[in-house]
Amino acid sequence: MGHPYLSPMEKRHPNHPGEMGTDATLAERERAPDEINARARAVGLLHEAGVPFVVGGAYAYATYTGIYRDTKDLDLFPRKQDAIRALEVLEKDGWRTERPDEVWLYKAYKGDYFVDFIFSSGNGVATVDDEWFTNARKATIFGYECLIAPAEEMIWSKAFVTERERYDGADINHLILKAGREMDWDRILRRFDRYWEVLLSHLMMFRFAYPSERDVVPNYVMTELMSRTLQTVRDGSWDEKLCRGNLVSKVNYHVDIHHWGFGDGRAWDEQDRPEGGTRGARSELEDSAGSGR
Template identity: 50%
Template sequence: MDTPLPTTDNHRQPPDQAGRTFYRHGLTLLNEAGVPFLVGGAYALECYTGISRYTKDLDIFVQPRDRDRIIDVLARAGYQADVTYPHWLAKAYYGEYFIDIIFSSGNGICVVDEAWFEHAPEREVLGVPVLLCPIEEIIWSKAFVLERERYDGADIAHILRVCAERLNWPRLLDRFGPHWRVLLSHLILFGFIYPTERGRIPEWVMQRLLILLADEVRNAPPSGRLCQGTLLSREQYLTDIMRWGYEDARLQPKGQMTHENIAHWTAAIDVKE
């Protein structure tokens, strides 16, 4: 069952008419062009939780096959649009405002596929009818954002506080798959953050994850030297890869990224000794 959306009187707005006009125009253009897209980011978070947070961007999620169609629609309307990171992100600009065109995630794991659209609820954003990213995919993608300068764990805790009883938990578990420890870590923190709300998480979900943990503890660790920290932060585990000789979990065939993808993504940060 798709997640019902709470109502809120706390409407988030960009700071001026120029931003509102740009976002509304972009959404309208994409609707008219018939290119499938979903709205995520701060706008979706507000729709699900009622929490307003001002940013100068609008996040839309598209399947990789539709990325260039989206860019073309916005470019033909006169906006600057280009691929920023070939493995997950493109952008369209209007002055200080921009639309993020997201088709995967920075770590290459959360690729947008048809299931995102099959479970997407309908909503209006800036007066334009759109589909929102499903709440399960929002949790999935945010769970891996554990950078020094950005941590999305609070967003996940707030989403769980509002929507836990209505989540499609089997879908969420399936999304995390072999990365179930990441989900478990957020659920454990939820019980710490909201001790009186921990009953919102179904007991069977916690039991299933704890059984996986117990089985893993009983078995010998895998051979080799693999660091999965790079799936959580593009910067904070570079020492493990560059100096300590660990294998990068983002890299094919274990991960989804090529050496070129990783080099491009890493070049956007200041690598410190």
């Protein structure tokens, strides 16, 4: 049976989420038993070795939203030092491991099947820290009681995924819709910090998608973000010609930085970002044109 949202002539992009629905079997229907067994073995080995992680990706998404989808891999979110330990554990079991990006991603392969160990967002902002664990939910995954990534941190991480071929905005909308009334919105504001405009952009899309559910997001959150926006309007443009677009898309702002004379926003951000955390949103406002930046 073809995908319900693709014409017979269209090929599914590797990042297309595949068939989705409320039937739990969708998560594994297209997967071979060996692939599911490989995922289960990885979880079991890490449990036995005492390597801490929270489960993210499609399994966590389904826990909060009740939406299931075919997923090509298992996403586990450890702290970076524990991701190194996880690779060592799986290597002893014969897995092939890779470290494709020291900023955010390691991988482990059992034949053709793989597990992703994600310890930050691709731009290095949404780093896995203790709060991912202290605020996690519990669920049974492959027969093991696992910690599930908090919805707040899932939104924080997904908000920066806005590539042409991969955009996690619908995931964010569904997480807010189904879990928003129980979320810690103060923590979300603190997490986004100097990147509050990214949060606001997603909240505006949520309001567009669900006009009857706008009260899911507390009024004080929208009031605070709109107040910050008005302040930036009063302050005007920054003096520095900078493109921060490459914090949300690795490739789509290449021309701006390499041909149009904009400064590299990600490089600026990494240099300006305090070690161990992000800078407050108020500081970002103070760095607008009104203060000479």
